Amino acid sequence: MRHTVHEMPIPHQRGFWEKTFFDGKIMFNMSWEDPEMDRRALKIQPDRHTVISITSAGCNPLNFLCQDARKLYCVDGNYAQNALLEIKLAAIETLDYQTFFDIFSAQNPGVVSRVYRPHLRPNMSPASQRFWDRNLWQLARNIYDYGWMGLFCRILRRFMDARGLPAWRREEFFEIRTLEEQRAYYHEHVADRLWGPWTRRFIECKPLMFMAGVHDQQFKLVDDRHGMYDYVKERVEYALTQVPIYDNYFLSAAITGKMRGKRVPPYLLEENFETLRRNLDRVTVVTGWLAPFLDTLPAGEIDRFNLLDIFDWMDKDAFEGTWRSVLRAGAADAVMIYRSGSYALEPPAEAREQLIHDPELSRELLAIDRSTTYGSFYVFNRRPADAANRPAAAGNPQTVAGS
Ligand SMILES: C[S@@+](CC[C@H](N)C(=O)[O-])C[C@H]1O[C@@H](n2cnc3c(N)ncnc32)[C@H](O)[C@@H]1O
Numbered sequence: 001m002r003h004t005v006h007e008m009p010i011p012h013q014r015g016f017w018e019k020t021f022f023d024g025k026i027m028f029n030m031s032w033e034d035p036e037m038d039r040r041a042l043k044i045q046p047d048r049h050t051v052i053s054i055t056s057a058g059c060n061p062l063n064f065l066c067q068d069a070r071k072l073y074c075v076d077g078n079y080a081q082n083a084l085l086e087i088k089l090a091a092i093e094t095l096d097y098q099t100f101f102d103i104f105s106a107q108n109p110g111v112v113s114r115v116y117r118p119h120l121r122p123n124m125s126p127a128s129q130r131f132w133d134r135n136l137w138q139l140a141r142n143i144y145d146y147g148w149m150g151l152f153c154r155i156l157r158r159f160m161d162a163r164g165l166p167a168w169r170r171e172e173f174f175e176i177r178t179l180e181e182q183r184a185y186y187h188e189h190v191a192d193r194l195w196g197p198w199t200r201r202f203i204e205c206k207p208l209m210f211m212a213g214v215h216d217q218q219f220k221l222v223d224d225r226h227g228m229y230d231y232v233k234e235r236v237e238y239a240l241t242q243v244p245i246y247d248n249y250f251l252s253a254a255i256t257g258k259m260r261g262k263r264v265p266p267y268l269l270e271e272n273f274e275t276l277r278r279n280l281d282r283v284t285v286v287t288g289w290l291a292p293f294l295d296t297l298p299a300g301e302i303d304r305f306n307l308l309d310i311f312d313w314m315d316k317d318a319f320e321g322t323w324r325s326v327l328r329a330g331a332a333d334a335v336m337i338y339r340s341g342s343y344a345l346e347p348p349a350e351a352r353e354q355l356i357h358d359p360e361l362s363r364e365l366l367a368i369d370r371s372t373t374y375g376s377f378y379v380f381n382r383r384p385a386d387a388a389n390r391p392a393a394a395g396n397p398q399t400v401a402g403s
Pocket of ligand 1: 022027028030031032033054055056057075076077078081213288289290291308309310313
């Protein structure tokens with residue numbers, strides 16, 4: 001095994017919904033953040049920048065590895081998400097490109113059963129071995145149909161069938177090449193059937209939204225501020241009429257159950273496979289919460305932060321504490337990016353003073369977002385002067401496996 005694995009104690013008690021949906025089971029079967037936004041925002045310098053990313057399904061951390069990040073920390077409080085990343089890393093280390101692609105594009109996933117024991121299992125940590133010994137069937141059948149998000153998408157497709165949007169219509173929509181045709185098709189064949197009182201009931205059904213990856217805190221944040229139905233309608237309508245659908249692999253996986261040919265995330269493209277394999281020993285997979293892990297690192301260690309929408313999950317103390325940890329571990333010219341379900345979620349005042357926002361780039365990149373999920377996207381650069389006065393590191397996590 002060429003990657004390293006760390007495990008941190010998971011301090012806080014999880015609520016019922018968080019335990020049910022976000023602990024020990026795969027919630028996110030793919031990273032639901034558009035990597036093109038991350039690439040253009042973070043501008044990772046090959047072989048120079050140390051990057052930290054929340055793991056989720058591991059897709060975006062691997063996209064950063066395609067960009068030759070010097071060191072890559074992948075952190076997640078849910079070990080099942082790290083198990084999904086680890087089996088991808090083991091596959092890159094031991095399989096040929098076509099077999100790797102067949103499994104993780106789910107275009108011929110059954111092959112995983114043949115390679116699991118001889119190749120993949122020996123190159124993962126004990127925790128991930130235990131996870132996949134019980135759950136390999138999810139990968140063998142089609143990972144985009146499993147995990148809570150996969151189950152949600154299967155229910156969504158049945159709902160769309162019932163709303164008069166059958167599979168052949170959905171397939172047809174993803175082959176449209178121009179925005180004009182796309183808009184015309186949407187308004188003629190989709191809009192009236194997709195929206196209305198039944199869809200409002202569907203979207204306002206909390207357990208269904210939890211299954212879709214919306215954390216309890218996040219549901220409250222969005223619903224209180226924007227009304228969940230109006231928010232989802234605005235975001236989905238924007239993506240279906242303003243963002244080219246042809247290469248939107250996010251919606252293709254959700255709405256048709258599969259990725260289409262080579263319309264896949266960058267880490268699944270053949271041209272990136274040798275780079276991924278060359279860079280495997282740059283990866284550290286950490287099971288634990290971000291802030292306590294950052295506090296174990298030397299001050300200034302991290303050049304680039306990919307924070308997804310973790311702040312939507314947090315109460316005030318965790319929000320402020322995590323920003324303190326980010327700024328302590330951040331390099332003098334660090335760049336941080338995050339998303340929010342809300343149309344606005346500024347950093348806490350104390351942190352804001354030490355940051356320079358790039359509103360043009362943030363808006364420009366949100367406008368191309370294929371994931372349909374977020375109301376806001378933030379690109380922050382660290383304000384240089386503050387680099388000096390930072391407290392020293394606190395303790396080191398227990399190394400479980402690898403270098
Ligand atoms: C924030 S969630 C949402 C991801 C995104 N919306 C998606 O659809 O891909 C992504 C992951 O972050 C993890 N997570 C949330 N807060 C975290 C924290 N403070 N530290 C480490 N992992 C965290 C969750 O376990 C989950 O796997």
